[in-house]
Amino acid sequence: MSALSHQTERADRRASSLGLEITLGTAIFGLFVLIALAAPLLAPYDPHAFSGRPLERPSVAHLLGTNDAGQDILSELIYGARISLAVGLGAALGTVALGLLVGAVAGYAGGLLDTLLMRVVDVMLALPRLPLLILLAAFLGSGLVQTMGIISLLFWPATARVIRAQVQTVRQRGYVKMARNFGGGSGYVLRRHILPAIVPLIAFGLVAAAGRAVAMEAGLAFLGLGDPTAKSWGLMMRFALNLPGLLLTDRWLWWLLPPGLCITLLILALTYLGIGLEGRLHPGLKR
Amino acid sequence: MRTRVVAYLVTLWIVLSLNFLLPRLLPGEPLSALLDPESSDYVFSAEVRAALEAYYGLDRPLPAQYFAYLKGAVTGDLGRSIRLNQPVAKLLAAHLPWTLLLTGTALGLASLSGLLGGAEAAWKRGSLADRLLTVTSVVAGNAPVYFVGMMLLIFLGAKLGWLPLAGGRTPFAHYDGPLAAVADVGRHLILPTLTLTLSLLGIQFLLVRNNLVSILGEEFMLVARAKGLRPARLKWNHALRNALLPFVAHLAAHAGLAITGAVFIETLFQYPGMGRLIFEAVGARDYPVIQGVFLVVSAAVLTANLLADWLNGRLDPRLAEEVGR
Numbered sequence: 001m002s003a004l005s006h007q008t009e010r011a012d013r014r015a016s017s018l019g020l021e022i023t024l025g026t027a028i029f030g031l032f033v034l035i036a037l038a039a040p041l042l043a044p045y046d047p048h049a050f051s052g053r054p055l056e057r058p059s060v061a062h063l064l065g066t067n068d069a070g071q072d073i074l075s076e077l078i079y080g081a082r083i084s085l086a087v088g089l090g091a092a093l094g095t096v097a098l099g100l101l102v103g104a105v106a107g108y109a110g111g112l113l114d115t116l117l118m119r120v121v122d123v124m125l126a127l128p129r130l131p132l133l134i135l136l137a138a139f140l141g142s143g144l145v146q147t148m149g150i151i152s153l154l155f156w157p158a159t160a161r162v163i164r165a166q167v168q169t170v171r172q173r174g175y176v177k178m179a180r181n182f183g184g185g186s187g188y189v190l191r192r193h194i195l196p197a198i199v200p201l202i203a204f205g206l207v208a209a210a211g212r213a214v215a216m217e218a219g220l221a222f223l224g225l226g227d228p229t230a231k232s233w234g235l236m237m238r239f240a241l242n243l244p245g246l247l248l249t250d251r252w253l254w255w256l257l258p259p260g261l262c263i264t265l266l267i268l269a270l271t272y273l274g275i276g277l278e279g280r281l282h283p284g285l286k287r
Numbered sequence: 288m289r290t291r292v293v294a295y296l297v298t299l300w301i302v303l304s305l306n307f308l309l310p311r312l313l314p315g316e317p318l319s320a321l322l323d324p325e326s327s328d329y330v331f332s333a334e335v336r337a338a339l340e341a342y343y344g345l346d347r348p349l350p351a352q353y354f355a356y357l358k359g360a361v362t363g364d365l366g367r368s369i370r371l372n373q374p375v376a377k378l379l380a381a382h383l384p385w386t387l388l389l390t391g392t393a394l395g396l397a398s399l400s401g402l403l404g405g406a407e408a409a410w411k412r413g414s415l416a417d418r419l420l421t422v423t424s425v426v427a428g429n430a431p432v433y434f435v436g437m438m439l440l441i442f443l444g445a446k447l448g449w450l451p452l453a454g455g456r457t458p459f460a461h462y463d464g465p466l467a468a469v470a471d472v473g474r475h476l477i478l479p480t481l482t483l484t485l486s487l488l489g490i491q492f493l494l495v496r497n498n499l500v501s502i503l504g505e506e507f508m509l510v511a512r513a514k515g516l517r518p519a520r521l522k523w524n525h526a527l528r529n530a531l532l533p534f535v536a537h538l539a540a541h542a543g544l545a546i547t548g549a550v551f552i553e554t555l556f557q558y559p560g561m562g563r564l565i566f567e568a569v570g571a572r573d574y575p576v577i578q579g580v581f582l583v584v585s586a587a588v589l590t591a592n593l594l595a596d597w598l599n600g601r602l603d604p605r606l607a608e609e610v611g612r
């Protein structure tokens with residue numbers, strides 16, 4: 001058995017394990033997307049309707065019982081997927097759009113503008129994000145749009161840095177220099193040569209940003225800084241924990257555990273999807 | 288190092304200015320930065336409001352307010368809490384030690400076990416233990432910290448009744464001696480620390496393991512093995528020592544993560560630290576307290592960054608040269 005075949009065998013195994021991560025992440029993520037899209041069909045009740053007595057135990061009518069206001073917990077859970085995914089999608093698009101803009105401009109323009117923009121990135125990366133997030137959420141209000149905006153505003157610098165590095169590398173390459181020497185304008189070079197090189201980074205950035213945004217939205221709702229009218233998983237946990245003596249009965253089993261599991265599963269699905277995509281980006285990366 | 292110190296001071300100044308500007312940039316009267324118009328504490332009489340504005344100096348021109356604010360921040364005057372009618376600085380001083388205790392203990396425990404576990408896993412990479420530890424770490428490091436905390440709270444606290452459910456110590460307790468007090472604080476510390484340690488450990492383990500795996504493939508490791516060094520010496524003296532550099536470089540970022548985790552954990556366990564303080568302040572829209580916590584936490588994380596830079600320079604002379612320029 002030569003060393004080379006041993007190496008390729010190892011590389012194959014790595015590729016297949018990355019495939020598993022992507023498959024698993026995509027499957028769970030896809031399941032949540034389906035649940036969110038089909039929420040009106042799947043949910044037995046309107047999550048805002050008072051469909052039972054308060055604090056009912058699970059029964060055929062209410063598979064996960066009812067909350068302290070008499071609303072069906074299963075329906076809340078199903079509709080909650082919509083909020084998490086909407087915030088995840090919105091904030092991910094915002095984060096990557098900002099990161100792409102700043103990163104591409106800095107990397108392509110270079111010079112003073114680049115230095116200036118990267119200083120801003122450095123400062124923002126050094127700040128503790130959650131306290132700043134709380135400060136902004138407290139002052140700017142807590143609607144879902146504000147939540148998406150605040151998350152985008154705080155998390156773009158990491159994307160910007162990665163994009164800038166890639167743009168800078170590509171710009172230095174021979175074929176790009178050639179294209180410019182042959183009279184290719186900035187727009188042409190950006191579209192024809194730079195963009196294809198950063199598309200994989202954008203895909204990874206979107207997934208990573210979505211995972212962070214989902215976690216942050218749930219966290220803000222859990223802390224009481226989310227949209228009080230949007231029944232998200234974080235808000236469900238907050239209401240459940242507000243009930244005195246919740247942990248002393250087995251009520252947590254159908255009220256606290258399901259939203260906690262959903263949010264954890266969704267975040268882990270996005271995490272694994274991200275790890276898989278990252279592995280595709282850097283085939284040499286050993287994990 | 289000098290450029291780093293300058294960058295540190297500039298960032299600190301930006302944090303201070305952000306803290307000053309944010310409430311003033313928003314629409315509405317300046318007093319709404321101190322008092323939420325929707326809160327029950329709000330005063331409706333125009334005279335009282337004018338008197339309050341004068342008291343807080345909100346009727347003066349912006350530059351004057353700004354310098355008064357900077358002077359206050361430097362001398363430790365961070366305003367008064369609306370909710371508790373106490374100086375913010377005093378509140379911060381009362382809550383800070385609890386958070387330092389929690390994050391410090393968790394960061395120490397997670398670093399130690401992350402280094403040792405990561406080294407073992409990388410040494411035996413591909414083994415069942417390595418794969419199990421890696422999967423567990425991804426889960427522990429990425430699952431929301433409040434969910435992990437809830438599970439520990441339910442099983443170790445409520446079901447088994449081994450540990451207290453909430454608080455930093457037993458309320459109204461009379462201790463027989465200093466030892467009893469320490470034991471009580473320690474018992475309350477276990478669950479929050481365990482939660483935070485698990486979450487940090489997941490991240491630190493992966494960092495050490497992945498770094499070590501690439502170091503093990505380096506040529507100097509091959510040379511060391513060819514010299515016939517004992518495996519223990521290879522692992523600890525040659526490999527782990529080199530993996531220490533990125534570990535220290537990330538330590539400041541991990542301190543930031545620890546703070547984030549602490550906010551959730553202190554809320555969940557009703558632990559009397561900074562996280563609990565900001566949570567309660569948010570509930571009452573007590574803006575001066577929220578700003579004070581933001582300021583102190585930012586300053587702490589920035590200082591940790593600076594320390595990590597300095598420490599890394601000491602550990603790796605190549606970096607020190609680069610930084611010194």
